[in-house]
Amino acid sequence: MEHVMPTSHVTEEARKGGFLGWLDENIEKPFLFAGLLAIILIITFQTFYRYIITQFTDGAGSAVWTEELARFIFIWISYLAASIAIKNRENIRVDFVYDRLPVKWQPAFWIVNDLCYLVLGVVVLVMGIDLVRFQIRFPQIAPALQIPYYLPYMILPIGFGLMSLRLVQDIWKEIKKAGIKSGIAAAGITAVIFAPVLIGIDLASTTILFGYFAIFLVVGVPIGISLGLASLVTLIGSGTLPVDYIAQVSFTSIDSFPIMAIPFFIAAGVFMGSGGLSTRLLNLADEMLGSLPGGMALATIATCMFFAAISGSGPATVAAIGSLTIPAMIERGYDKFFACAIVAAAGAIGVMIPPSNPFVIYGVASQSSIGKLFIAGVIPGVLTGLVLMAFSYWYSKKKGWMGEAKERSPKSIAKAFWDAKLALMVPVIVLGGIYGGLMTPTEAAAVAAFYGLFVGLFVYKGLNMSNIVDAFMEVCSTSAIVIILMAMATVFGYVMTVEQVPAKIASFILGVTENKILILLLINVLLLVIGTFMEALAAIVILVPILLPIVTKVGVDPVHFGIIMVVNLAIGFATPPVGVNLFVASSVAKVKLEEVSRQIFPILGLMILVLLAVTYIPELSLMFIGD
Structure with a gap:
């Protein structure tokens, strides 16, 4: 907080x-x-x-x-x-x-x-x-x-x-x-x-x-x-x-080209978000899903998934989408605590679907390919979104929250796609540039930031003389917090290495058990607990030097472990008592955090099931990654 x-x-x-x-x-x-x-x-x-x-x-x-x-x-x-x-x-x-x-x-x-x-x-x-x-x-x-x-x-x-x-x-x-x-x-x-x-x-x-x-x-x-x-x-x-x-x-420690991707991805999200992007994405999702039971909740989750492919941040996704969808859901008769809970949970997808700042930081900390981490995060992120959608559909049908009755047609859906086309181009630029071999992740992030700035200024025109300086300051301040964290974590990690702390912890855990399933289960529990009170980026830079040697010794792929770690910590965004997504959602709706926390527990249970699937079925993360 x-x-x-x-x-x-x-x-x-x-x-x-x-x-x-x-x-x-x-x-x-x-x-x-x-x-x-x-x-x-x-x-x-x-x-x-x-x-x-x-x-x-x-x-x-x-x-x-x-x-x-x-x-x-x-x-x-x-x-x-x-x-x-x-x-x-x-x-x-x-x-x-x-x-x-x-x-x-x-x-x-x-x-x-x-x-x-x-x-x-x-x-x-x-x-x-x-x-x-x-x-x-x-x-x-x-x-x-x-x-x-x-x-x-x-x-x-x-x-x-x-x-x-x-x-x-x-x-x-x-x-x-x-x-x-x-x-x-x-x-x-x-x-x-x-x-x-x-x-x-x-x-x-x-x-x-x-x-x-x-x-x-x-x-x-x-x-x-x-x-x-x-x-x-x-x-x-x-x-x-x-x-x-x-x-x-x-x-x-920060004189590093890959680390520069962080301010660029933050900038792309801020610039596009300031240009009315959220409304266009929500309209598209509402056209596609709004007629179903729980249609507004389904549209909210889908919009969070779209926005995740731009912002790279959980709290930013909740703030941008929740400010639109939570009041809309309450107006359509949804329980306000459910509305907050589903947005807080869906916002966690913001760090799973690329681009994702936690993946950038994990890639730097573990010397893993950021591009591979990005592609590996797609299926876990989409799977989490689909599970949340299935729950919302079932729960809304049970509560009688029907979709909005209005005429929808292929023409209206096509128009919504057309209105949102510039927003939908951002993940195409980023992922297409990286996997087409045209750009490094940092270059793709810079081009996405330039694109977001151009679209925000000259197309959507949400960026103007009255707010452009504030937008730039938000980008600089947000990224500086992360960059200083990484610089100081490098010092901390080196001191740990000199004192052989990671080696001692690895020896202790492997002395207790060398069973891969049990070790991953213990690490999941540890990360879920840490994620409830520590921000994901901080947890990654502190824990990667300690945990990565342990899992690699039992045969876990470093990219796969990066996905496990980020999905774990993403759940922490929505976990009481200090899940930051819960704070953002409850402040948008002006409701008590305790009430939202009670509503989110069954949703967290489903997200943990997804986590277990991602942990023990490596193919969910690695199927599209070459050798």
Whole structure:
């Protein structure tokens, strides 16, 4: 669950603060807007250059500089956008404990959260300055652009310096609201948290690593920052690696072309969603299924499946489709709790059907083919949708929720298809480009983002001067949260590897049983539990280094395991008590989460049956994948 400060409040503060207030509100935005637009255009140009322009130039002057320039800009906007996520309190965190604290204690714990984050920010800021100085003293040159590496590395002191500034602002804002006593209490709690390592208490490295990670999660520190802080504390306490390793990896771990697919897929979903895409897809699904019992529920699930092939995100699918279909279902007589539950469950398909950000992250973490993961996710996603449709049809018929009686004909269906044609082209571009051998997943994502931007601006015209900056900021902020999570998880994973944690866990489990069926069952249970309180992307980057060696030793294909993992964690999106899809759906309908949770349990049971089928019938995932 995320805490988000209302933007209207920020805007009002900026207005009252005059020019300085405006500058404080907007300092990152021009750079982020220009940077995101630049990398979309650069990679789109790279793709067209390779397949079109070279046909007329005999391949001369290949655009080798484009990928390197795009990577460097991507790293810059990722760390610059992190400050906006801090300012708007948009981060992936475990709020289960925080939300249950007495209201009078919450400000102090929020300041503790900020202070812990600030520790990492200041450390990377200082180490980043040292790294830039080292690069100036012993210059390295980027191979394609022929620029000194200290220029791209300057994002570390600049980005983490800006993050630290935003954290100080947030701490001061909280102290002004809650009082100086809360600030003093928070400082004391923070000092107690770090005291064991600072005073040199002798603890095992693994105890420090996982103990501190758990403490930071309980406090409410963002998961990515918790990973980085736990790694930092472990390096200080054990001395196994130099502390400045964190700054180096903060750059090198995301200097990766495949990871760039994440902001591009997010951008494609945001741009298309802003252009009235959801309405067109819903009209198409309603034309095809609306006359059946539970027709609106069936249309909702089908629309979620269509939208999943664009957004790559479960919560985004629920927000975009649920805001249209939940009120429509309630108006047609459906139980409002059922309406919320079915949208929350169908939204989970958003991460199964490609493109899917969890598949991108799993592919990077496991060194698996992202293209193969995409194609392997189609059948599990469609199967989940069909099972939800069958349940909705049966349940609606039982409750007497009949379809809407209106004239439907091949002509009206054809018209609905025609109206939605541009939206339906996105998965064709992405999957067709990848499996036709024309584009890498990252290039396909960039072309899809460019297509979404063009359609949103000039065809659907939902993107305009009044909302285009907000759309760009949403893309940058959302992707930055994920990118920082991946960077810090890389540090965490390397510390685990040095301490041989994955090998020890694998030996322990394989010592208990080497039965493949039982091991997969245990892992499924573990993932279902973790998925109830941890966001899927965070769970993937943390658990892949631990679990993948175990399953490969018992003969599970890494691509198949990626599908098992993502389907598992997708179910977590809709599982109480902290399933994010449930929060989004219940907020759309303005109903209590507890009521929606009771309604969703039988639906979750069916989704778990699909999970078991996917787990123990590998062909469901791998039948269309070549050797």
